[in-house]
Amino acid sequence: MKSKLTYLLICFLIIACNNKNSLSFESITIATDSCENCTSVQIEIPQATENTKLAKTINTALTGEIIALLNFDEESNAQNLNEAKEAFVNDYEELNGKFPEESMPWEATIKGDITFENNQIITIKLESYIYTGGAHGYGTNRFLNFDKITGKELYQEDLFNNLDEFRAYAETLFRKQENIPAQGSINNTGFMFETEQFYLPDNLGYTENGLLLFYEPYEIASFADGPITLTISYTEANSFLKHQQKP
Structure with missing residues (x-):
């Protein structure tokens, strides 16, 4: 009888968590x-x-x-x-x-x-x-x-184990994607980062393909350039994320 009650209690807790x-x-x-x-x-x-x-x-x-x-x-x-x-x-x-x-x-x-x-x-x-x-x-x-x-x-600070480390890693990927030299100003090829230092966009979101960094028009480039995006696969991003996702 006890085992049956225990089983029912476990089932109830599982259902309650799922409903939550x-x-x-x-x-x-x-x-x-x-x-x-x-x-x-x-x-x-x-x-x-x-x-x-x-x-x-x-x-x-x-x-x-x-x-x-x-x-x-x-x-x-x-x-x-x-x-x-x-x-x-x-x-x-x-x-x-x-x-x-x-x-x-x-x-x-x-x-x-x-x-x-x-x-x-x-x-x-x-x-x-x-x-x-x-x-x-x-x-x-x-x-x-x-x-x-x-x-x-x-919010942004809630997503990462260490925000500064992720920012540095994202900069490496961003420079590679946009053909910006690894050394020197992030604005060497025409971007408009303030203080000539890389920073994360206001918008970061989970997608099926990875963590999306979404720079609005005017945020780091001219309006004519439109939005600038960088998608970091979960294989690459998981070591930084508090909520890791399946690659």
């Missing part, structure tokens, strides 16, 4: 009404549906990132996506009221996709295009990494 790490998503869309010569906002992201710490962390992080992307005047008090959408439209209308002959309708398109998931980690990419006037809009990609065990968002 399980995730289900539904796609949600927030958008303005379609009309000619109007500011448009189109948001399509995955929303975690469970009532767990992990799901709440993911949804809160996504909402916060999108509110920041749509915050034109840095004075928005938006608390959710609908309020952020309305604030973006109102900011355009206010500007258009002051300069009706100069302002073109604004545009914001934001799409979220899961780029990596296993029993430890989930990474969601937010791809956005924002136009608020000028010659062209600005496209960005933001990678959000989450620890499925603790339910916490992982």
Whole structure:
């Protein structure tokens, strides 16, 4: 009888752990009404549906990132996506009221996709295009990494056993990929790293092919060069990663 109870208890614990790490998503869309010569906002992201710490962390992080992307005047008090959408439209209308002959309708398109998931980690990419006037809009990609065990968002310092050692290793691979001499300034071939020292991008994300380093346009090169990326296979990256992945 004891052995049967022990077996049932073990099964219960396994199921509980699996449920803690399980995730289900539904796609949600927030958008303005379609009309000619109007500011448009189109948001399509995955929303975690469970009532767990992990799901709440993911949804809160996504909402916060999108509110920041749509915050034109840095004075928005938006608390959710609908309020952020309305604030973006109102900011355009206010500007258009002051300069009706100069302002073109604004545009914001934001799409979220899961780029990596296993029993430890989930990474969601937010791809956005924002136009608020000028010659062209600005496209960005933001990678959000989450620890499925603790339910916490992982920031750059949370990813590595030793950030400085990984940075030095990444620089070696970056120089090789971009044909930059091993010695001398990292900007020898035309890059624009500040202080002429290599640094990691703001965006790092897990992918099926390895750890992705994603430099936005303007981050280390001209806008015309577009984003600069470096993918480091897990075979190479695992010795630096706190959350090692299968090669």
